[in-house]
Amino acid sequence: MQPTCDRQRASGSDRERLRVGLRTNMQTSFKKKPKAPKRNPGARNLTELKHGESGIIERLDLPEEDSRRLMELGFLPGHVVTPGHSAPGGDPRVFRVDGSEVALRRETALKLILR
Amino acid sequence: MGDCHGCAAATIARPPVQSRRPIVAIAAPPTSGKSTLFNRLTGLRQKVANFPGVTVEHRMGRVKLEAGREIYVVDLPGVYSLSPRTEDERVTHDVLCGTMKELPRPDAVLLILDSTNLSRHLILAAPVLSLGLPTLVILNMADDLERRGGDIDSAELAMQLGSPVALVSAAKGSGVDKVFQFLSGTTLGAAAKPPLTELPVIQDIPKCRAWAASVGTKTNYQAPAPPLWTRRLDALFLHPIAGPAVFLLVVIAVFQTIFKGARPIMDAVQTAIQSSGLWFGSMLPDSALRSLVVDGIWSGVGSVVVFLPQILLLFLFIGILEDSGYLARAALIADRTMARFGLQGKSFIPLLSAYACAVPAIMATRTIENKRDRIATILIAPFMTCSARLPVYILIIAAFIPEKPLLGVFFGTRAAALLGLYVLGFLAAILTARLLKSTVLRTSRSSFMLEMPPYRWPTVRSLGLRLVDRSRVFLRRAGTVILAVAVVIWVLAHLPLSGGKTPPIEHSLAGMIGHTAESAIAPLGFNWKIGIGLITSLAAREVIVGTLGTIYGMEGTSQSVGLQQALRQDLTPGGAAALLVFFAFAMQCMSTIAVVRRETAGWRWPAVQFAYMTVLAYACAFLTNRVVSIWF
Numbered sequence: 247m248q249p250t251c252d253r254q255r256a257s258g259s260d261r262e263r264l265r266v267g268l269r270t271n272m273q274t275s276f277k278k279k280p281k282a283p284k285r286n287p288g289a290r291n292l293t294e295l296k297h298g299e300s301g302i303i304e305r306l307d308l309p310e311e312d313s314r315r316l317m318e319l320g321f322l323p324g325h326v327v328t329p330g331h332s333a334p335g336g337d338p339r340v341f342r343v344d345g346s347e348v349a350l351r352r353e354t355a356l357k358l359i360l361r
Numbered sequence: 362m363g364d365c366h367g368c369a370a371a372t373i374a375r376p377p378v379q380s381r382r383p384i385v386a387i388a389a390p391p392t393s394g395k396s397t398l399f400n401r402l403t404g405l406r407q408k409v410a411n412f413p414g415v416t417v418e419h420r421m422g423r424v425k426l427e428a429g430r431e432i433y434v435v436d437l438p439g440v441y442s443l444s445p446r447t448e449d450e451r452v453t454h455d456v457l458c459g460t461m462k463e464l465p466r467p468d469a470v471l472l473i474l475d476s477t478n479l480s481r482h483l484i485l486a487a488p489v490l491s492l493g494l495p496t497l498v499i500l501n502m503a504d505d506l507e508r509r510g511g512d513i514d515s516a517e518l519a520m521q522l523g524s525p526v527a528l529v530s531a532a533k534g535s536g537v538d539k540v541f542q543f544l545s546g547t548t549l550g551a552a553a554k555p556p557l558t559e560l561p562v563i564q565d566i567p568k569c570r571a572w573a574a575s576v577g578t579k580t581n582y583q584a585p586a587p588p589l590w591t592r593r594l595d596a597l598f599l600h601p602i603a604g605p606a607v608f609l610l611v612v613i614a615v616f617q618t619i620f621k622g623a624r625p626i627m628d629a630v631q632t633a634i635q636s637s638g639l640w641f642g643s644m645l646p647d648s649a650l651r652s653l654v655v656d657g658i659w660s661g662v663g664s665v666v667v668f669l670p671q672i673l674l675l676f677l678f679i680g681i682l683e684d685s686g687y688l689a690r691a692a693l694i695a696d697r698t699m700a701r702f703g704l705q706g707k708s709f710i711p712l713l714s715a716y717a718c719a720v721p722a723i724m725a726t727r728t729i730e731n732k733r734d735r736i737a738t739i740l741i742a743p744f745m746t747c748s749a750r751l752p753v754y755i756l757i758i759a760a761f762i763p764e765k766p767l768l769g770v771f772f773g774t775r776a777a778a779l780l781g782l783y784v785l786g787f788l789a790a791i792l793t794a795r796l797l798k799s800t801v802l803r804t805s806r807s808s809f810m811l812e813m814p815p816y817r818w819p820t821v822r823s824l825g826l827r828l829v830d831r832s833r834v835f836l837r838r839a840g841t842v843i844l845a846v847a848v849v850i851w852v853l854a855h856l857p858l859s860g861g862k863t864p865p866i867e868h869s870l871a872g873m874i875g876h877t878a879e880s881a882i883a884p885l886g887f888n889w890k891i892g893i894g895l896i897t898s899l900a901a902r903e904v905i906v907g908t909l910g911t912i913y914g915m916e917g918t919s920q921s922v923g924l925q926q927a928l929r930q931d932l933t934p935g936g937a938a939a940l941l942v943f944f945a946f947a948m949q950c951m952s953t954i955a956v957v958r959r960e961t962a963g964w965r966w967p968a969v970q971f972a973y974m975t976v977l978a979y980a981c982a983f984l985t986n987r988v989v990s991i992w993f
Contacts, residue, residue, distance in 0.1 A: 337697055
């Protein structure tokens, strides 16, 4: 169901997080992750992730140029995303993905569909 | 996607160029610390350059090796992949593939990757290594990786990639000796060899990422723990209430420093320029030459050089903000407000800087990666009320607006008028931004993606190099373009000679132009004297004050009561208001034109900008003159 690289990636993150232990809230959020996509399959996007919740990217509904740049920044299908801080008013918001933190505007985050 | 071809195959064999120094190119993703390493390697032996026709700049530097050998290192724009889609990527792609006409194919490559984010940065390794050039893979920020409990088997990575690997901390300097060692081994025209290992040839990002993940697994890459201090600081700097408060404090600090803090230094520089000009003048015999040197060149170039302290302070600030990582947070906080004008968060600091001087502001737009956003920011920056407009505003306001209290003693009619002019410039800027962004410079709103780098201490070395670099750029322009303009304006104001002496300014070429132009500027309420002032103020806006002083035979400063009285007799209130509006909108600044040409790599944008601003200034000054003349 998952391409090999995703599984490798997920196990990598798992290890990394176990080592980090409870120092960050990523630990707790990681446990919730598998449940999240089931509630509203196919329709959830990045903006619907609650604080401390994680999701797995399914696809990017954006023009080629934008989605390519997003993928270069780590927003690849199969990768785990966690929302972080935001500008006042909640837009743009920082997302943790693939070892880095990237701020996206709401209209971009709306187009990143979760599994 | 993924139609990108590895460019190794497309490279045409070039005849080996003898008698030149080897060239080593730096390829790296953004935020990998490549500039820090470049500075480490080259120190001050570097210069910023543009390839013809591109706005993206690169830096060339000489690296001194043992036994007096030298090689060139070229620092290319940071890219995540080698697909030539954006201009940054095209420049990097073309240089690495040897298809850039101005530069021979590099003899070796330094591939710099952030070791704390290796899985993602390894995506760039595949296309770079498939070029077949001798490559040193530099894992930067190795100290961070170690401190945060990450690990990598670098020997295994070297095996996997088929290239030597060096763990380096460019900021601390550890491991840099290995880079020098590699550079020493670089020779001319090393034959391109096929890469040792299987690399994903098609540059499909998911495939490259999967390859990077498998390399990471094979080399036991342990990603480091999240940067704790960054998380803590972000909890404060991006806090819903504390965040904007800190942001506001930073903005006020920048504003105060460039306005108030720079003032004494600028005054000192001004005094130094004036007294050295006088001393220099006393050494020369009284002649047209003396006038050219002292009144033309010395004071003309001096009137621009006086902004250097302000520019340096500003760049010190921007340097600290950028190197520490706060600039990205500031851009995040400012983004929503800027988006209303069609701009983005990264435009905020440059536009704020433009209140001091448009020149450093335009240079500061380099932090905006999106080209259209950057050009839009460059085009509107000169509308911000720069400090060169201030003497003109103060002179006219003092001459025409009687001081009456509006809100207590602190805020009177004059302060209100000055504030009004600041607002006017700001409105012109945002309306122009909206106009540009909804027409010629339209971008998708999704193009805003901002990577938040971890916080780091800015190093004195990097800040110092940045200041030296900026002052070089600025002074070089002062020494060329502005010098030329100063000479031209002096010639216009002092020729033709009558009886071996310079004529009074009204009979000079500038005076003739002023007289000729009078019919064109009369609808604005300006006479020929103002016309001369408009010509001389092309060097720098505040020069008009000195010119008017010369014409009226009064002391040419904005506090000069004599000059204010003379102006009151010679200019209607409508004309005065029109003059203020004209200065608020017109591009009366050669330095700005020169820097826009440099930053946009061509005359197209500065020409558009000059025409647009002049037409706007003329039209608005005309309307102002008409409207104000009805009332007064």
